[in-house]
Amino acid sequence: MTEKEYDNIPGTIVFDADKSREGYHLNQFCISLRLQKNRDAFNKNEEAYLDAYPMSKEQREAVLKREWNLLLELGGNIYYTSKLAANDGINFQNLAGRMTGMGVDSYREMMLKGGRSIEGNRDKSEWGED
Amino acid sequence: MAKIMAGVGCSHVPAIGVAMDTGITHEEYWKPVFKGFKKSREWMKKQNPDVIFLIYNDHCTAFDARCIPTFALGCGAEFQPADEGWGPRPVPAVKNHQKMASHIAQSLVLNEFDITIMNEMEVDHGLTVPLSVMFGDIKQNDEWPALVIPLCVNVVQYPAPTGNRCYNLGKAIRRAIESYEEDLNVIIFGTGGMSHQLQYKRAGLINSDWDKRFLDLMTEDPVGASQITHLEYLRETGSEGIEMVMWLIMRGALNENVTEVHRHYHVPASNTAVGHIILENNA
Numbered sequence: 001m002t003e004k005e006y007d008n009i010p011g012t013i014v015f016d017a018d019k020s021r022e023g024y025h026l027n028q029f030c031i032s033l034r035l036q037k038n039r040d041a042f043n044k045n046e047e048a049y050l051d052a053y054p055m056s057k058e059q060r061e062a063v064l065k066r067e068w069n070l071l072l073e074l075g076g077n078i079y080y081t082s083k084l085a086a087n088d089g090i091n092f093q094n095l096a097g098r099m100t101g102m103g104v105d106s107y108r109e110m111m112l113k114g115g116r117s118i119e120g121n122r123d124k125s126e127w128g129e130d
Numbered sequence: 131m132a133k134i135m136a137g138v139g140c141s142h143v144p145a146i147g148v149a150m151d152t153g154i155t156h157e158e159y160w161k162p163v164f165k166g167f168k169k170s171r172e173w174m175k176k177q178n179p180d181v182i183f184l185i186y187n188d189h190c191t192a193f194d195a196r197c198i199p200t201f202a203l204g205c206g207a208e209f210q211p212a213d214e215g216w217g218p219r220p221v222p223a224v225k226n227h228q229k230m231a232s233h234i235a236q237s238l239v240l241n242e243f244d245i246t247i248m249n250e251m252e253v254d255h256g257l258t259v260p261l262s263v264m265f266g267d268i269k270q271n272d273e274w275p276a277l278v279i280p281l282c283v284n285v286v287q288y289p290a291p292t293g294n295r296c297y298n299l300g301k302a303i304r305r306a307i308e309s310y311e312e313d314l315n316v317i318i319f320g321t322g323g324m325s326h327q328l329q330y331k332r333a334g335l336i337n338s339d340w341d342k343r344f345l346d347l348m349t350e351d352p353v354g355a356s357q358i359t360h361l362e363y364l365r366e367t368g369s370e371g372i373e374m375v376m377w378l379i380m381r382g383a384l385n386e387n388v389t390e391v392h393r394h395y396h397v398p399a400s401n402t403a404v405g406h407i408i409l410e411n412n413a
Contacts, residue, residue: 005361006360006361006364006365009332009364009365010331010332011330011331011332011333012327012329012330012331012332012364012368012369013329013330013369014288014364014369015286015287015288015369016287016288016289017287017288020195020198020287023195024195027190027194027195028194028195028196031190031194031195033215034191034213034214034215035213036213069330069331072329072330077190077286077287077329078328078329078330078370079189079190079286080190080194080195082328083215086215086216087215092144092145092328092400092401093145093400093401096328096329096333096334096401099329099330099331099333100331100332100333100334101331107333107334110334111334111336111397111398111400111401112398114336114338114397114398115325115334115335115336115397115398115401115403116327116332116333116334116335116336117336118335118336118337118339118340118366121332121335122365122366
């Protein structure tokens with residue numbers, strides 16, 4: 001795949017047309033959980049509910065295991081995956097605590113102190129990544 | 131004739147709505163957020179607008195992945211607050227100035243902005259939170275003090291429309307509004323931002339220096355602001371900071387010279403830098 005100009009931003013997945021295509025069924029599953037009746041059905045039998053969404057095996061596994069970062073890597077978008085999180089009683093800030101690997105308390109503490117600085121967070125090379 | 135009196139830039143963080151709905155705005159965490167809107171609410175009362183033209187983004191509520199319009203104009207009679215997964219916000223339905231909305235829809239397309247027309251649409255926190263912060267608590271069975279014409283912009287799937295496109299759309303919206311024959315006092319809202327990243331390992335990014343420069347540009351150099359690239363928004367303000375292109379639509383609908391009457395900036399509200407500005411059109 002051709003490199004994109006935003007590929008070197010660290011710790012960031014840009015939800016572009018390629019991601020959107022890849023994640024379509026995963027995201028449509030997530031957004032269905034916006035409605036209580038669907039949440040009830042999903043919570044009653046996750047596997048059976050997921051059968052209605054023709055997502056990849058990896059995506060399905062990531063849903064069942066609640067691998068929040070992997071869901072994004074596989075085409076999920078945060079506004080969609082956050083509905084799955086909300087179903088589990090996890091709000092945006094707590095979800096961020098998990099995705100960053102910091103844990104909920106240190107993440108909240110970082111935000112209270114003004115958030116993650118832009119310094120050292122502009123380019124993958126600053127994270128020791130390619 | 132209808133006239134745009136002023137523009138408002140304002141974040142639309144969902145947690146701000148939750149704080150108001152659950153009555154915890156006096157808590158230490160929220161106090162500084164709401165303090166900055168005290169003057170704004172007084173200003174709104176004085177302005178007493180007939181119509182608010184409100185630019186926001188839907189968060190996969192009215193539009194899931196099946197349909198992603200870049201610009202969608204609300205033309206229906208009213209818009210109900212949506213259930214985003216934790217029940218609808220307890221605020222009134224939003225009522226449109228339907229006749230003016232149809233006029234704007236027609237004018238925009240003839241001015242080569244090919245917008246999508248929405249005759250049925252639910253609205254999420256992107257629209258209702260700015261109304262709440264600017265008007266204060268409005269009970270569910272009361273009415274919003276103004277009619278609202280919503281313009282929904284895709285900023286979820288990359289690419290959002292460019293800043294330049296947004297700025298020019300603002301100019302076309304102004305032509306449309308100010309060619310409407312009824313004498314109406316209109317205020318235009320551009321919402322979203324400021325710096326924030328909700329996703330993946332860099333979540334929590336805040337860039338206050340950048341945000342404050344953006345607020346300066348809103349007042350002093352809107353054309354300069356309209357040239358900010360998508361890459362800069364993504365890198366410098368986080369993946370969700372790109373919502374700020376919506377402020378440029380608001381800014382395009384104002385005079386080049388404006389008077390800044392109020393500004394508010396606070397970190398954090400949940401994961402986000404809260405930014406707010408009020409710009410009046412010079413007479």
